[in-house]
Amino acid sequence: MSEGHVITKKRFIAGAVCPACSEPDKLMMWSEDAVPHRECVACGYSDTLNEQGLSVPKELGTRVNTSALKVPDAKVQAVQFFPNPKLKKKPDEQH
Numbered sequence: 001m002s003e004g005h006v007i008t009k010k011r012f013i014a015g016a017v018c019p020a021c022s023e024p025d026k027l028m029m030w031s032e033d034a035v036p037h038r039e040c041v042a043c044g045y046s047d048t049l050n051e052q053g054l055s056v057p058k059e060l061g062t063r064v065n066t067s068a069l070k071v072p073d074a075k076v077q078a079v080q081f082f083p084n085p086k087l088k089k090k091p092d093e094q095h
């Protein structure tokens with residue numbers, strides 16, 4: 001038996017929240033050579049955990065992370081910025 005490249009099965013992390021898109025229960029976790037890897041099935045964010053258990057985003061995931069952060073942010077701004085033209089167009093409804 002070789003002790004070289006050991007990859008465990010991917011498993012969902014119950015209760016884990018994606019650091020990129022904040023979706024719960026979308027993170028999968030597995031290990032490669034005893035190094036924990038995480039991946040979000042919702043936005044594609046992925047990272048690894050170092051020996052201190054700190055998140056180390058993958059280099060290729062930087063763009064995904066950035067774009068993923070913009071999407072929910074744009075939604076929030078769209079909601080807050082939602083125009084209300086009907087409120088201004090009611091000249092006949094004023095008693």
Ligand SMILES: [Zn+2]
Pocket residue numbers: 018019020021022023026040041042043044045
């Ligand atoms: Zn995500």
